[in-house]
Amino acid sequence: MPTTNASAAARIDLRSDTVTRPTPEMRRAMADAEVGDDVLDGDPTVQRLEARVAELLGKERAYFFPSGTMANQAAVWLLARRGTEVLLDAESHLIQWEHAGLAALAGVQIRAVPAGAGRRVMDAASLAATIRPPSLHAPKASLVCFENTHNGAGGVVTSAADLLAMAEVARAHGLPVHMDGARLWNAAVATGTPISHFADCADTVMVSFSKGLGAPVGAVLAGSSDALADAWVVRKRMGGGMRQSGILAAGALHGLEHQWPRLADDHARTRALADAIDGVGGARVVPPDTNILMVDLPHPVVPAVVARAAAQGVLLSPWTTTRLRAVTHRDVDDAMVHRAGEVIVAALEAELHAAASA
Incomplete structure (x- = not known):
């Protein structure tokens, strides 16, 4: 049965921060925007955005893309070489959620880097240990990618110091660095670190506007002039040339x-x-750094928990059969979080008790 507007309005949607809707003020700003043909002459508002983000990130140039995925794929196309491998965290978005774009588009294979000892994401030691020694019989590496914050690890922030340590490992092997910084805004707020300090580690950085910042569309790829020398062409090739954008x-x-x-x-x-959730029925939360909460369950009942919560108007994301995800955002206030906690606790108690009794 189609969802009515009334029932949709009553939902508490914690599936992702991508579900945010533009505020009335944002809609007015969009309606009143000064525009031009960005492919032919350059759109003035796009140019202001690109200049602003390049300044914030401490980079020389920036390009506006329709999506973060396209910007990530463009960066790999620009920095990696076909027939080589790209090193990145084993649970990174570029591996898990971009439909094998690295292989299909850039012609590279992945070399997954495990989390560092006692950590939830890769670090300098695990990166160094994963880079292959030179060999006539093994593929060469051509790029290292970071993700900050790290979605799959639960919105984990990698510090600027740790990023620079990994970048030093990459540079020692002659490898450029790209950072998927879709939620880098969150990392800066959570730590009080200037966003440019996070970006210092990378030749190119992608940041997104369609998550916590609440815009309906868009990402920027920023970097040095050399790294982005062909970015306009690659964006056009991928279908990202927009007009009155x-x-x-x-x-x-x-x-x-x-x-x-x-x-x-x-x-x-x-x-x-x-x-509110931690410990209920044996559930354990991954301590959140930012706005993403991962909850690990002692039994594979996540689909049932998600369905039970949805029936009460709270939408969650099943991550695995034993891990679920909830993401807060500007469209969820304190009262909604309190209500969501009550619903999730009840769903966990019911399903985990049933699983333990089976």
């Missing part, structure tokens, strides 16, 4: 100004949700 860029600019400062609210709400 200032309408979209205006939403991103509005998000930067008005939504970035309030990401700390999302982080606080995630911690509150974690406190």
Whole structure:
């Protein structure tokens, strides 16, 4: 049965921060945006966004893309060589959620780097241990990729110091670095670190506007002039040449100004949700750094928990049969987080008790 507008409005959607909808103020900014043909002459609002993000990240140039996935794939195309391998965290978005784009588009294979000892994500030691020694019989590496914050690890922040340590390993092997910084805004807010300090480690950095910043569309790929020398061509080749895209860029600019400062609210709400859930029926939360909460269950009942919560109007993401994900965002306030906690606790108690009794 189709979902009615009334029931949709009553839902508490914690599946992702991508479900945010533009505020009325953002919609007005988009409607009033100054525009031009970005492919032919350059769109003035897009140019303002690109210049602003390049400045924030401490990079020479930046390009506006329709999506973070396209920007990530363009970066790999620009920096890696066909027939080589790219090193990146084993649970990274580029491996898990981009439909084998590295192989299909850039012609490279992945070499997955395990999490560092006692960590949830790769570090300098695990990266160094994974890079192959030179051999006539093994593929060469041509690129290292980081992800910050790390989605699959539960919104984990890798510190600027740890990023630079990994970058030193990459440079020692003559490898460029790309960073998937879709939620880098969250990392900066959570740590108080200037966003440019995170970006210092990388030749190219992707940041997204369609998650915590609440814009409907868009990402930027920033980097040095050398790294991005062919970025315009690669974006066009991938279908990312947009026309009056200032309408979209205006939403991103509005998000930067008005939504970035309030990401700390999302982080606080995630911690509150974690406190409500942890330990219920043997469930254990992954302590959240930012706005993503992973919950590990002692029995493979995640699909049942998700279905039971959805029946009560709370939407969650099944990550595995024993791990579920909840993500806070600007469309979820304190009262909704409290209600979501009650629903999730009840669902966990019911399903985990049934599984333990079976």
